[in-house]
Amino acid sequence: MPQFSPADHALMQQAIALAWQGRFSTSPNPRVGCVIAQGGQIVGQGFHLKAGGPHAEVHALRQAGSAAQGATAYVTLEPCAHHGRTPPCAEALIRAGVRRVVAAMQDPNPLVAGKGLAMLEAAGIQVACGLMEREARQLNRGFLSRIERGRPFVKLKTASSLDGKTARANGQSQWITGDAARHDVQIQRAESCAVLTGIGTALADNPRLTVRDFPTLRPPLRVLLDSRLRLPAGSHLLDGSAPTLIYTLSDRPAPAGAAEICRLQAEAQGRLSLNAVLVDLAARGIGELMLEAGATLGSAFLVQDLVDEIVCYQAPKLLGGTQSPTLFRLPENPAALSREPDWHTVGIEQLGDDIKWVLQRRRG
Numbered sequence: 001m002p003q004f005s006p007a008d009h010a011l012m013q014q015a016i017a018l019a020w021q022g023r024f025s026t027s028p029n030p031r032v033g034c035v036i037a038q039g040g041q042i043v044g045q046g047f048h049l050k051a052g053g054p055h056a057e058v059h060a061l062r063q064a065g066s067a068a069q070g071a072t073a074y075v076t077l078e079p080c081a082h083h084g085r086t087p088p089c090a091e092a093l094i095r096a097g098v099r100r101v102v103a104a105m106q107d108p109n110p111l112v113a114g115k116g117l118a119m120l121e122a123a124g125i126q127v128a129c130g131l132m133e134r135e136a137r138q139l140n141r142g143f144l145s146r147i148e149r150g151r152p153f154v155k156l157k158t159a160s161s162l163d164g165k166t167a168r169a170n171g172q173s174q175w176i177t178g179d180a181a182r183h184d185v186q187i188q189r190a191e192s193c194a195v196l197t198g199i200g201t202a203l204a205d206n207p208r209l210t211v212r213d214f215p216t217l218r219p220p221l222r223v224l225l226d227s228r229l230r231l232p233a234g235s236h237l238l239d240g241s242a243p244t245l246i247y248t249l250s251d252r253p254a255p256a257g258a259a260e261i262c263r264l265q266a267e268a269q270g271r272l273s274l275n276a277v278l279v280d281l282a283a284r285g286i287g288e289l290m291l292e293a294g295a296t297l298g299s300a301f302l303v304q305d306l307v308d309e310i311v312c313y314q315a316p317k318l319l320g321g322t323q324s325p326t327l328f329r330l331p332e333n334p335a336a337l338s339r340e341p342d343w344h345t346v347g348i349e350q351l352g353d354d355i356k357w358v359l360q361r362r363r364g
Contacts (some may be wrong), residue, residue, distance in 0.1 A: 002128040004102070007040045011074045012104060012132045018047040018056070019076045019139055025050045025217040027193040028285030030107075030143040034060040035074045036067075036098070043067035050217055055080065057089040061096050068096040076136045078107040078129070081115035090116040093125070100126040104136035108147045142193060142287030145308070151278040152289035155309045156298055157188060164326050165319040166295065180352035181313045186213040188311060192290035194221035194245075194281060198297035199230055208236040209292065221245055221286065224259075225297065227272050231255050245284075247277050274304055299328045305361075310343065312357040 004012075018033030026032075026048050034056035036044040044067065046059020054062075057079055061068055079089035079101065093101060101120050106129055107113060121127050137144060145153040159177050160166050166176070175182065189195055190211045197207060202224055209222045219242040224231060229250035231237065237244050238257025245260045249272060254261045262280065267273045281289060291301060301307050312327075347358040 002130065004128070004131045007037075008074070008102060008131055011035050011037050011040075011042070011072075012076070012102065013135075014042070014045065015056075015074045015076050016104070016132065016135055016139060018045055022047050022049050024190045027051070027142070027218060027287060028146075030077055030140045032056040032075065032077045034076070036060045036064045036071050037074065038067055038071045043071060055089050057092055061092055064096070068098055070097065070099045072100040072102060073098045074102045074131075076104045076139060078103045078105065078112055078114070079116040079120070080107070080112050081119045088116070088119070090119040093120065094123045098125060100128070102131055103127070103129045104131055105129065105133045108144060140287075141308075142289075144287075146282045146285070146287040151275075151282050151306075152193070152286050153308050154278070154289050154291060154301065154306055155188070155192065155311060156291045156301065156307045157185065157311045157313075158298070158327050159185075159313040159315070160327050161315055161317040161319040163318050163320065165321065165324040166327055176317065176319075177313045177315045177354045178352040181315070181354040181356065183213055184351055184356060185313070186211055189220055189290060190214070190216050192220050192288045193286040194223050194288075195290045195292055196223040196225070196277075197291075198293045199224065199226040199228075200296060201292070201294050202226070202231055202235060202237060204294075206236050207292070208239075208241065210242050219243070220290070221284075223247070223277075223281070223289075225272055225277065226250075227266075228252075229255070229261075233257055247272055247280075274301060274306055278306065295326060295329045299330050302328065302330065308361055309346075310357075310359045312359070313351070314355045314357065316353055 015033040015035045019031040022031045029051045033047040035042055044060040044064025046056050048056045057075060073093055079093060081088050081090045117127050117129060142153045161176055195209045211219060222237055222242050222244040224237055224246045226246050227249045229248045229252045233256040238259055240258035247262050247264055249266050264272060264276050342362055343359040344362055346360050349356045
């Protein structure tokens with residue numbers, strides 16, 4: 001493992017902070033930041049904004065100009081070595097005359113996968129990899145999930161009262177949480193490549209599933225699971241305000257409106273295969289998927305171990321009622337009390353009077 005100095009850590013931290021600025025727009029590309037430094041002083045920096053646009057290294061090199069000669073470049077992901085929509089960043093670093101390149105992690109994309117680092121080394125540039133790799137993987141968890149697992153990173157969003165209710169017995173659910181929590185949901189949507197719901201929620205709530213609190217360069221894809229194609233014309237999901245993809249088993253004509261229909265084969269139980277949906281979404285470039293659904297669909301994802309993170313918003317309200325819907329409908333797990341929890345807390349935040357609780361699945 002290479003030895004890294006405190007200055008190396010500080011400059012890579014800045015590169016990671018820059019990369020986060022592209023979190024709403026880079027999909028399907030990874031989020032990447034780059035810092036170029038001479039003697040520990042930053043002479044150029046940049047981040048990737050959107051697919052088809054200049055990569056982070058190009059922005060940083062343009063800002064550095066001739067000061068890049070003999071400098072060190074800190075980049076959160078291995079520089080690319082192939083011609084895509086843009087030329088290889090490894091070649092740009094070589095032409096600029098940098099002396100050293102520090103990458104947080106190797107790119108698992110088969111088009112790169114070590115080729116960029118090898119190209120730099122062949123040109124006589126010092127190369128070091130692995131600085132703050134854990135933080136870099138968190139930065140691109142959706143991109144990495146799509147490449148390494150062939151499915152998106154799935155984030156399940158829930159909102160409930162203090163007693164675990166998601167609505168009143170009559171179905172009324174607006175609004176359990178307050179303004180601050182609802183604004184945070186908008187941020188969570190914008191960071192996601194796609195937002196998925198089921199036909200039950202679509203019929204009951206007629207949701208828009210759009211980002212409304214601020215403009216975005218890349219609105220998330222709206223995904224609906226509608227096995228019998230029951231979504232009515234006039235639904236907000238068909239209004240064209242954001243792209244919509246409907247997965248179905250039905251041969252019925254598509255509802256009038258703006259949506260793409262994807263017909264899949266049924267599972268043995270005659271249901272849509274959640275795995276098939278996730279595989280298809282990954283093939284479409286979807287890396288981070290936000291699940292906003294009712295108890296039935298959310299529980300199905302959980303039972304099939306397809307959820308990687310739960311973002312739970314809880315309001316200090318007691319709705320009561322034995323018929324009020326609850327967060328999940330799961331089979332009893334008799335071993336749950338005696339063993340290590342299936343989930344671990346990665347963050348707790350107060351938003352107004354509400355609590356945002358973020359949990360991730362224990363794996364391995």
